Amino acid sequence: MPPADPSARTRPGGTLAGILRTTAFRVTLLHLALTLFGTAALSAVAWWATTGFAARQVAEEVARDMGVLQQAAQLGGLASAAVSVEARLAADRGGAEYYALTAPDGGRAAGNLAEAPRLPGWRNLRLEGGPAGPETTLLALGAALPGGGFLVVARDLAPVRELEARLLGAAGWVGGGALLLGLLGGAVMGRGVARRAAAMEAALAAVEAGEITRRLAAREGGDEFDRLAARINATLDRLAALMQAVRQVTDDIAHDLRTPLARLRQRLEAALRTAPRSEAEWEAAVEGALADCDRILGIFAALLRIAQVESGARRAGFTRLDLTAVAEAVAEVYAPAAEARGQVLETRLAPGLMAWGDRELVTQMLANLVENAVTHGREAGHIRLTLEARPSGGALLAVADDGPGIPEAERKRVLRRFHRLDAARSQPGSGLGLALVAAVAELHGMRLTFGDNRPGLRAVLEVPAPPQGTPAGASHPSPG
Amino acid sequence: MKILIVEDDAETADYVARGLTEAGHLVDRAADGREGLFLAGSGDYDVLVVDRMLPRLDGLGLVRALRAAGVRSPALFLTARTGVGDRVEGLEAGADDYLGKPFAFAELLARVNALARRPPLQSEVTVLRVGDLEMDLLRRSVTRAGRRIELQPREFRLLEYLMRREGQVVTRTMLLEGVWDFHFDPRTSVVETHISRLRGKLDRGFGTELIHTVRGAGYTIRAPDNAPG
Numbered sequence: 001m002p003p004a005d006p007s008a009r010t011r012p013g014g015t016l017a018g019i020l021r022t023t024a025f026r027v028t029l030l031h032l033a034l035t036l037f038g039t040a041a042l043s044a045v046a047w048w049a050t051t052g053f054a055a056r057q058v059a060e061e062v063a064r065d066m067g068v069l070q071q072a073a074q075l076g077g078l079a080s081a082a083v084s085v086e087a088r089l090a091a092d093r094g095g096a097e098y099y100a101l102t103a104p105d106g107g108r109a110a111g112n113l114a115e116a117p118r119l120p121g122w123r124n125l126r127l128e129g130g131p132a133g134p135e136t137t138l139l140a141l142g143a144a145l146p147g148g149g150f151l152v153v154a155r156d157l158a159p160v161r162e163l164e165a166r167l168l169g170a171a172g173w174v175g176g177g178a179l180l181l182g183l184l185g186g187a188v189m190g191r192g193v194a195r196r197a198a199a200m201e202a203a204l205a206a207v208e209a210g211e212i213t214r215r216l217a218a219r220e221g222g223d224e225f226d227r228l229a230a231r232i233n234a235t236l237d238r239l240a241a242l243m244q245a246v247r248q249v250t251d252d253i254a255h256d257l258r259t260p261l262a263r264l265r266q267r268l269e270a271a272l273r274t275a276p277r278s279e280a281e282w283e284a285a286v287e288g289a290l291a292d293c294d295r296i297l298g299i300f301a302a303l304l305r306i307a308q309v310e311s312g313a314r315r316a317g318f319t320r321l322d323l324t325a326v327a328e329a330v331a332e333v334y335a336p337a338a339e340a341r342g343q344v345l346e347t348r349l350a351p352g353l354m355a356w357g358d359r360e361l362v363t364q365m366l367a368n369l370v371e372n373a374v375t376h377g378r379e380a381g382h383i384r385l386t387l388e389a390r391p392s393g394g395a396l397l398a399v400a401d402d403g404p405g406i407p408e409a410e411r412k413r414v415l416r417r418f419h420r421l422d423a424a425r426s427q428p429g430s431g432l433g434l435a436l437v438a439a440v441a442e443l444h445g446m447r448l449t450f451g452d453n454r455p456g457l458r459a460v461l462e463v464p465a466p467p468q469g470t471p472a473g474a475s476h477p478s479p480g
Numbered sequence: 481m482k483i484l485i486v487e488d489d490a491e492t493a494d495y496v497a498r499g500l501t502e503a504g505h506l507v508d509r510a511a512d513g514r515e516g517l518f519l520a521g522s523g524d525y526d527v528l529v530v531d532r533m534l535p536r537l538d539g540l541g542l543v544r545a546l547r548a549a550g551v552r553s554p555a556l557f558l559t560a561r562t563g564v565g566d567r568v569e570g571l572e573a574g575a576d577d578y579l580g581k582p583f584a585f586a587e588l589l590a591r592v593n594a595l596a597r598r599p600p601l602q603s604e605v606t607v608l609r610v611g612d613l614e615m616d617l618l619r620r621s622v623t624r625a626g627r628r629i630e631l632q633p634r635e636f637r638l639l640e641y642l643m644r645r646e647g648q649v650v651t652r653t654m655l656l657e658g659v660w661d662f663h664f665d666p667r668t669s670v671v672e673t674h675i676s677r678l679r680g681k682l683d684r685g686f687g688t689e690l691i692h693t694v695r696g697a698g699y700t701i702r703a704p705d706n707a708p709g
Binding site: 287297298301304305309314317329332333334336337339360363364367371375 | 661
């Protein structure tokens with residue numbers, strides 16, 4: 001792990017830079033940019049729909065006027081057109097209409113435009129010092145009249161310009177407002193998110209620093225932050241449980257391996273001090289020491305195997321296995337050992353029951369259970385190994401003896417490493433057999449329960465049915 | 481016999497080499513996988529003892545390469561890797577036996593001997609004989625001095641395993657693996673009880689014992705008249 005960057009430990013909620021770095025603020029900025037783009041597009045459409053419409057309307061009026069005046073000139077000559085122009089000017093209260101009627105000789109015949117270029121077609125004219133203001137823009141249409149002469153009709157574009165200005169102003173206000181509100185909202189949201197993230201970060205930093213029991217605040221049925229916090233809390237709980245287990249194992253190992261190691265040391269020291277006289281005595285001392293070593297190595301091997309099984313990595317090697325055959329083999333192996341203690345090992349095994357798992361581990365698990373029954377069961381007692389199909393699928397595997405059994409309060413604890421019942425302490429054993437049974441059962445999804453056999457212990461394994469359509473596991477060749 | 485030890489830990493290699501030499505074998509050593517591959521490929525060894533974790537070429541790769549090259553010398557993995565799947569992995573790579581460290585030297589010696597003397601065509605044998613004990617593999621019957629002895633199927637397998645290795649030491653773990661397919665060490669003396677039951681059936685009413693206990697190592701079956709030393 002790289003050393004923690006000290007800047008990463010500062011709380012992001014406090015500073016402006018911290019707020020700017022939050023995801024919420026960045027998301028807000030993006031949203032804002034999109035909103036502004038949308039507003040601009042909308043404004044463009046509005047612009048085209050309003051000012052464009054107004055400008056087109058003005059142009060239509062101009063064109064209509066031109067048409068009417070040209071008709072007047074055609075019917076009544078230049079004078080009639082001049083009268084029409086003057087009449088229109090007189091009727092125009094708004095002062096938005098402009099005309100310039102020029103005689104064929106170039107003299108001014110009528111109108112209020114002082115100078116107008118005698119050019120046909122549309123153009124914009126600039127009028128200095130007009131009635132509407134110091135400078136006015138006009139939309140002008142020039143055309144020659146049928147009887148000679150030239151007419152320019154123009155309209156003041158000020159209302160259109162004003163509309164444009166208002167629209168621009170409005171767009172500016174709306175855009176600015178959206179920008180301001182977005183920034184403000186982003187800052188507020190970012191601050192809220194940053195504050196909650198900072199609280200979570202602080203709590204996690206405390207856990208990291210060793211305060212293992214510290215948890216995040218999570219409201220019941222809250223938002224995604226609360227759900228996330230609840231999930232993190234569950235993970236921390238699991239980690240704490242694992243740490244507790246590791247610590248327990250370490251303590252157990254330290255304690256339970258020290259005992260045989262101490263015994264080995266005593267034996268070696270005694271051999272050295274008393275200086276055995278004969279070769280046979282030396283040999284006995286060395287053999288005793290070797291036996292102690294083997295016992296210690298056996299404990300290590302058992303612990304390693306339990307750890308390996310608990311890691312779950314073995315699940316990849318699962319195959320379909322014949323549970324009946326495994327039970328038969330185990331019973332067969334232990335029958336003479338039971339007989340040697342005067343016990344009867346009775347089996348009642350349903351034929352052809354299959355399971356899904358690791359044959360080697362399942363064999364060892366069952367062997368440990370039977371071995372326990374043989375070792376801890378009553379001398380000259382009765383041991384019963386049964387395997388039956390469950391109506392719901394799967395199988396029920398049970399090992400029952402008529403020995404002293406396990407008191408109800410101890411039934412959970414015997415599954416822990418090195419845990420031994422007081423009554424069993426005088427007998428050989430490491431206290432790891434049932435821990436391995438529990439680990440293998442867990443790996444295979446089997447439920448292990450201890451019951452009262454009245455008298456004695458009844459260990460029951462509920463074995464799940466193997467998945468459908470799985471091929472039978474290939475049996476591996478054994479050496480020799 | 482000519483034995484090659486491929487082991488990078490000098491102390492273990494010394495220990496194994498010394499022990500095998502004392503047992504009368506000719507021992508060569510290689511300290512890494514490539515050297516091991518070169519020696520095993522060129523020399524004609526009766527048994528290869530191979531560590532799994534080796535520099536330059538690991539033990540699995542070494543055995544696979546040898547088998548691919550057609551070298552059939554029996555190989556035994558001697559390794560600290562004793563996890564649940566490791567043994568199967570080693571055998572699938574082409575090794576013939578697998579022994580976890582730490583190990584008892586007697587165990588290693590027994591297994592090396594068993595590998596070297598393995599008869600190449602076991603299936604053609606139909607009758608096994610040790611002294612006056614006779615096992616008919618086809619009729620699944622056992623007689624001693626002409627008298628029929630009734631055995632359970634597993635007792636039959638146990639006796640067959642011993643008789644096929646007449647005169648060799650067979651360890652407890654070899655029996656557990658070979659007869660019962662148990663790849664772990666039971667705490668109770670299951671092997672001992674089976675052997676004593678078998679002994680009871682074989683030797684009852686006869687003057688001489690055929691199955692002998694080799695102290696600190698295991699068992700062996702041999703006829704009374706060719707007892708060594």
